[in-house]
Amino acid sequence: MIGDLFARELRVINCGLEGFAQKLTLLGVTVIHVEWSPPAGGDPRKAALLAALEDEEA
Amino acid sequence: MTIASANQTVLRRLTGAEPILIDCGPARTVMGLTGRTVLHAGPPLGWEKACETMKAAILCAIRYEGWAADDAEALDLLVKGAVEIAPCHAAGAAGPMTGMVTPSMPVFLVEERQSGGRAFATVNEGLGKVLRFGANDPSVIERLRWIEGEAGPLLGAAIRASGGIDLRALMAQALRMGDDMHQRNIAASSLLARLLMPHLSRAGKDQDALVRVAEFMAGNDQFFLNVAMAAGKASTDPCLDVAGSTVVATMARNGTDFGIRVAGLGDRWFTAPVNTPQGLYFPGFGPEDANPDIGDSAIIETIGLGGFAMAASPAVAAFVGAGGFRQAVAVTEEMAEICVGEHPRFRIPALDDRGTPVGIDVRKVVETGITPLINTGMAGRRPGTGQIGAGVVRAPLACFEQALEALAAAR
Numbered sequence: 158m159i160g161d162l163f164a165r166e167l168r169v170i171n172c173g174l175e176g177f178a179q180k181l182t183l184l185g186v187t188v189i190h191v192e193w194s195p196p197a198g199g200d201p202r203k204a205a206l207l208a209a210l211e212d213e214e215a
Numbered sequence: 216m217t218i219a220s221a222n223q224t225v226l227r228r229l230t231g232a233e234p235i236l237i238d239c240g241p242a243r244t245v246m247g248l249t250g251r252t253v254l255h256a257g258p259p260l261g262w263e264k265a266c267e268t269m270k271a272a273i274l275c276a277i278r279y280e281g282w283a284a285d286d287a288e289a290l291d292l293l294v295k296g297a298v299e300i301a302p303c304h305a306a307g308a309a310g311p312m313t314g315m316v317t318p319s320m321p322v323f324l325v326e327e328r329q330s331g332g333r334a335f336a337t338v339n340e341g342l343g344k345v346l347r348f349g350a351n352d353p354s355v356i357e358r359l360r361w362i363e364g365e366a367g368p369l370l371g372a373a374i375r376a377s378g379g380i381d382l383r384a385l386m387a388q389a390l391r392m393g394d395d396m397h398q399r400n401i402a403a404s405s406l407l408a409r410l411l412m413p414h415l416s417r418a419g420k421d422q423d424a425l426v427r428v429a430e431f432m433a434g435n436d437q438f439f440l441n442v443a444m445a446a447g448k449a450s451t452d453p454c455l456d457v458a459g460s461t462v463v464a465t466m467a468r469n470g471t472d473f474g475i476r477v478a479g480l481g482d483r484w485f486t487a488p489v490n491t492p493q494g495l496y497f498p499g500f501g502p503e504d505a506n507p508d509i510g511d512s513a514i515i516e517t518i519g520l521g522g523f524a525m526a527a528s529p530a531v532a533a534f535v536g537a538g539g540f541r542q543a544v545a546v547t548e549e550m551a552e553i554c555v556g557e558h559p560r561f562r563i564p565a566l567d568d569r570g571t572p573v574g575i576d577v578r579k580v581v582e583t584g585i586t587p588l589i590n591t592g593m594a595g596r597r598p599g600t601g602q603i604g605a606g607v608v609r610a611p612l613a614c615f616e617q618a619l620e621a622l623a624a625a626r
Contacts, residue, residue: 158460196582197581197582197584203581203616203619204238206581206620206623207578207581207582207619207624208618210218210461210508210578210619210622210623212217212218212219212626
């Protein structure tokens with residue numbers, strides 16, 4: 158499976174740390190970088206508060 | 216009501232507000248500010264916690280009213296409780312920088328036609344050594360007395376004769392002319408002057424007085440700032456009773472603390488220590504001279520202008536040291552990430568006529584860690600210095616984290 162992946166042209170979606178995308182770009186790999194970070198900087202207490210205040214489904 | 220629908224109600228009130236400038240007169244009569252009271256900017260503040268710039272302004276305001284002959288006497292009155300200090304916001308006003316309002320000062324009266332609510336702001340004194348920046352020498356009091364005795368009454372007569380000035384329409388037009396309505400008000404000030412001049416001319420029986428008022432207005436690019444703040448206050452206060460809403464209805468600073476109020480939580484303040492603005496300094500001043508963030512003028516950002524409208528005002532981005540046009544667009548786009556909508560009237564030509572981001576959502580601020588960016592003047596930290604520059608400053612995240620806790624607890 159992994160062998161198949163690297164036998165073809167790599168097209169990468171990178172989430173989070175931009176450094177990974179930059180390295181791949183330098184190697185000529187097509188990369189789309191998605192800016193992402195965990196909600197509230199990854200703080201579980203604040204994430205729980207945010208979850209409690211999520212908009213209800215219509 | 217769901218949070219989403221509560222927030223839409225707030226957004227409709229914020230953007231549907233119709234603030235009309237209807238008068239200018241003494242705070243004593245126009246806003247009922249009686250007794251020996253000095254109003255200040257920001258959330259509630261005890262004298263002991265006030266920064267030196269705020270203290271200098273309060274003592275000077277007491278001298279201006281004639282309640283004390285010097286600062287020592289003024290301080291004695293405060294200590295004895297013979298003079299009270301209170302936040303502008305608690306009295307229906309919004310005050311730039313130190314935010315001083317006392318009973319004799321003329322204030323603009325803005326009526327919001329949807330709610331019938333009213334809000335007030337003093338007449339902007341101009342730049343440099345002025346009370347709002349903590350300057351306190353005799354020239355400051357002399358100018359204040361001239362505003363009280365000559366400029367205020369003439370402006371009041373002109374505004375009443377105009378039949379009222381639609382501030383939302385004026386601000387929308389000024390935005391298209393490059394104002395952010397916080398650090399750049401030259402277009403709005405000019406538009407207001409254009410509307411008032413015919414009425415001023417008719418109201419002014421004394422030619423010399425008329426010339427002095429016309430020169431005062433023409434010489435102050437920030438003349439409109441206080442009017443915009445009263446419009447902001449009149450537009451946001453009607454949002455403070457929408458249960459369940461997570462949208463910010465007030466942002467204000469007193470030089471010590473930054474405070475926010477949230478539409479769903481009423482009159483309760485959430486405060487954290489203020490940051491110090493970063494920006495450009497007048498010659499002879501630097502970062503070590505800057506006072507921490509101060510003033511009710513962040514009400515401008517609360518209604519989707521100021522830093523939130525940076526893309527409409529690239530000249531401001533350069534003036535406050537925030538870069539060029541691309542950076543200005545980036546700021547507006549970043550602020551859009553923490554807002555619930557766009558303003559249908561405040562539109563930015565350079566962004567294909569999109570509305571400015573408006574309605575700061577406490578949840579989005581905590582989730583993303585993006586805090587509101589505010590364009591601001593910088594006061595000197597040493598009493599009596601006055602303005603030393605202009606810059607940008609971020610609201611502290613801690614205010615929003617506290618509000619998030621309270622919102623979750625109230626659910």
